[in-house]
Amino acid sequence: MYTVPKLDDYSPAALDRAVADLFGALDAEIAALHSESDWKEFRDRWMARKNGVLTQVNDTWLKAAPKDAKRDVGQRVNELKARAEAAIDAAHEKIHASSAVTKLASERLDITLPGIRRPIGVKHPVLRVQDEIVAVFKAMGYSVGEGPEVETDYYNFESLNFPPNHPARDTQDTLFIAGQEQKAARDRLLLRTHTSPVQIRSMEKLAPPVRIVIPGKVHRNDPLDATHSPVFHQVEGLAVDTNITFSDLKGTLDHAMKSLFGSSVKTRFYPSFFPFTEPSADMQVSCIFCGGKGCRKCKFSGWIELLGCGMVDPNVFEFVKQNGYDSSKIAGFAFGMGVERIAILKYGVEEIQLFYEGDVRFLEQFA
């Protein structure tokens, strides 16, 4: 780093050399500047009023000069100061400009680059079918009800006319929540095996007449195979009013199936058993693959079993009688269908697991 030398020789040639040395040092320092803060430090070192290089030049050269050289040295020092200050200012300009260029370069935006494509998600096929089913019933004036997936034994079984120890409970392999032995049987928690508990919950809240569809997830202790999964979805329906008959049930479901599968689909009803309906029926639709002629999918019968239904058992109304459900005055029907089963039929899917594996190659077909 440059320090101002004392001068012994004040001849013009010696002064020229001293000035040239000073500017050599100044130029070398300017060349080494890289940033605004470098420059500020440099400027202060040279231009500080107290002990800056230029002040030192004044003190060391001019004040110490012999009388006869003072005039010449003074003139030279003034020129030197002006030149040095101009060089320091110019250095600032240069630093400033180059940092702006660096900044611009770093912020450069290549507008010709292709953008980032963010794939937009679509509704899962199971939820899509569930929503389609719900929409069919909404169009007929049904409202939508929901309820908890963790249910009590009372809502899942007892109030639906599955008394304790009734063999009908065996048809629904149930997942119970552990550690509830101290609770009364009807208060014990389980994962609901059907969406039917929401029927009772809805009738507790709403006096008749009621028309409601209940979509939701249900759980059973079933091993996974091509058509069974321990978790699946159901849409349940309930209509209660005066003068409701079995032909209302048939007409409603026939219309719903035509809306879902097309107007050429036929329905038929078979006697069945469910604890909460009497009489109960299984409903079949004419095979949507062969139109009823018989194929591998319908096991050459021309029909596919699709849902369970029936007239609400008066025993069920007993549990909500205090809310206006007097079976001598009102009647109702109920039905329930598996959403995956309908999705499998609608989309020709071979394995139920495909719906849950989250494999984009499968799911993107529904986009």
Ligand SMILES: [Zn+2]
């Ligand atoms: Zn068929």
